[in-house]
Amino acid sequence: MTSSPEAEDCPFCTIAHTYPSQSPSDSKTQFNPEAVSPSAHLVLSTPLVLAFLDILPLSPGHLLVTTRAHKEKVSDVSLEESRALGEWLPVLSRVLAKATGVWDWNIVQNNGIISSPIYICLIWSCYRSRSLQTSSNGFAVYQE
């Protein structure tokens, strides 16, 4: 498989290339977090979708979900990939809720480099909700 120049610089594509897909039903599946640098704690590695813990979490259990293939925008995702993402997001949300005891999540989708200069690849970010307050200038801000 040929990689685009963007994919060669993408840490998520490095994770995708390092960890082959594994059956989610295989309870013996274990991923070595130190196989890449910085380390990656994989939760899911299917032929189309990957999920792993964020190395800079906004809250405990902050999970990143992406396509295995390098895609920068939702408009780049194939029908097959979008179906797989749609199938896995609720499953992953339930797994994280059970693991953290928190059932209220923000699921944020970064679409393109302008939306988040940190994430090159298309990514869904799942993290715990924080309380929303209104600042003195009228902007909504999250409080810890």
Ligand SMILES: [Zn+2]
């Ligand atoms: Zn990528």
